[in-house]
Amino acid sequence: MSSGFWINFNPSANNVLSNMNTVNNQIQQESQVMSTGNSVNNAADNPAAYAISQNMIMNSNGLNVAVQNAQQGTAMIQTATGAQQQVLGILQTMNQLATQASQSGTQTVSDRAGLQLEMNSLANEINSITNQTQYNGLNILSGQFSTATGGQTATLQVGSDQGQTISFNISATDVNSLGVAGIAATGSTGYATGTATLSAGISSTAASGSIALTPTNLAPVSNSILETGSYQVVFNGNYAAKGATSTVGALSSGTLQLQIKDSNGTWENVGNAVAVTAGTTSVTVGDAASGAAVSFAFNTTTYATTTLATAxxxxxxxxxxxxSLTGTATTSGTDTNNWTASTNVVGLNVLTQSSAANAITKIHNAISQVTAQEEQLGAVQNRLSATISDLNNTSSNLSSANQTIIGANMAKEQSQFAQSQVLEQAGISVLSQVNQQPAMILKLLG
Known part of the structure; x- marks a missing residue:
């Protein structure tokens, strides 16, 4: 451009101003870099580096959440295994009770009744633990996290991508699922009248028959500890001699004895015999103190059916x-009842020697079942621990790699920032000088 002097146009000032704008933009950019510590703060700074950085940030954030998921899974497993250890302790106590009750010749059914009461209490405690063991409001020991009981597996997202999961089952610990529940007797069926046996003292030609003991109502007493099985009631009565005009002798006294049938076919007395008279209409037989008893309601003509010979x-x-005493087995927790185990159950039957012996095997199986579940969950917990360590390491490495891509060299940026400030100050000084040229032209006109 040719040199000259203009009033309306100052090319030197425009050139200086343009350079100052460039320097000012550099200062703003360098200020942002130093304030954020990143050399790439938006896509305009470096499109390729920005895209790579965002992917790394996405993966790193996903990994950090995956660590939280794995930690929550670990806490859930620890909650479950802690309760399972309590259940194991109860099962060990049950095993002691069943072992004690399985002796023969040293204990009566009434002796075992106390053991049965404790067995029932322990069974209810196992179900209480099952219902009270919760994580985030869920009954985790009820079977809803086990495919074996119709639930679904617990699945943890332990990675930043789809499919990076760890799944596991938590088995149910209620007494039904463990196989250590009995069946409480709630009713009766199959009452069969036996044949009466008359003493030879009545008459060698006395007609045999039966006493009409068939009750109008037969049921376990309230809070009975009797469980389903075979029972019988034994009647022993005394008859007076036939009168001159009577055709039968009168019942003078009698007793009723409840008996329970052992699985080996042996009948064992339950409690003591109960005295009855001809007018008895209702009676409770068995061991009423423990609840091992049944109640009878008879017709008033109970004992007037055996005809004696004339002589x-x-x-x-x-x-x-x-x-037989009958009942309905309680069910395990299901999704139809919000995965809640029954709060009113009975333990394995230990009222007879053989049933107590069978109970030992079932309790041993339950202990093995819970122990195996603890082993499985322990293995999952160890895997989660390793996963958490790996996730933390990967997330740290990603953050470090991301920093090498977008991180600012603060020494370099500070040097450039100082240089830009000097250029800005120099530009201001030069701009001030070139703006004096129009004033010099006015001096020529004067």
Whole structure:
């Protein structure tokens, strides 16, 4: 451009101003870099580096959340295994009770009744633990995290990408799932009247028959500890001699004895015999103190059905009537009842020697089942621990790699920032001088 002097146009000032704008933009950019510590703060700074950085940030954030997921899974497993250890302790106590009750010849059914009461209490405690062991409001020991009981596996997202998961089952610990639940008797069925046995003292030609003991109502007493199985009631009565005008001898006294059938076919007395008279209409037999008892309600004509021979004298009569006690087994927790185990269950039957012996095997199986579940969860917990360590390491490495891409060299940026400030100050000084040129032209006109 040719040299000259203008009033309306100052090319020197424009050139200086343009350079100052460039320097000012550099100062703003360098200020942002130094304030954020990043050389790439938006896509305009470095499109390729910005895209790579955002992917790394996405993965790093996902890994950090995955660490939290794995830690929550570890806490969930620790909660479950802690409760399982309590269940194991109860099962060990049950095993001691069953072992004690399985002795023969040293204990009566009434002796075992106390053991049965404790067994029932322990069974309810196991279900209480099952219902009270919760994580985030979920009953984690009820079977809802086990495919074996119709639930679904617990799945943890332990990576930043789809499919990077760890799944595991938490088995149910209620007494039904463990196989250590009995079946409480709630009703009766199959009452069968036996044949009466008359003593020879009545008459060798006395007609045999049966006492009509068939009850109008037969049921376990309230809070009974009797469980489903085979039972019988034994009647032993005394008859007076036939009167001159009577055709039968009168019942003068009698007793009822409840008996339970052992699995080996042996009948064992439950409690003591209960005295009855001809007018008895209802009676409770068995061991009422422990609840090992049943209640009878009879017709008023109970004992007037055995016909004695004309020559009959006084004597005795004995008769055994069999029946069954029935009930409905409680169910395990399911999704239909919010995965809650029953709060009213009974333990394995230990009222007879053979049932107590069978209970030992079932309790051993339950202990093995819980122990195996603890082993499985322990392995998952160890895997989660290793996963957490790996996730933390990977996240740290990603953050470090990301910093090498977008991180600013602060020494270099500070040097450039100082240089730009000097250039800005020099530009201001030069701009001030070149702006004096129009004033010099006015001096020429003057």
């Amino acid at each position: 009959g004298g006084s004597g005795t009569i004995s008769q055994s009537d069999s029946f």
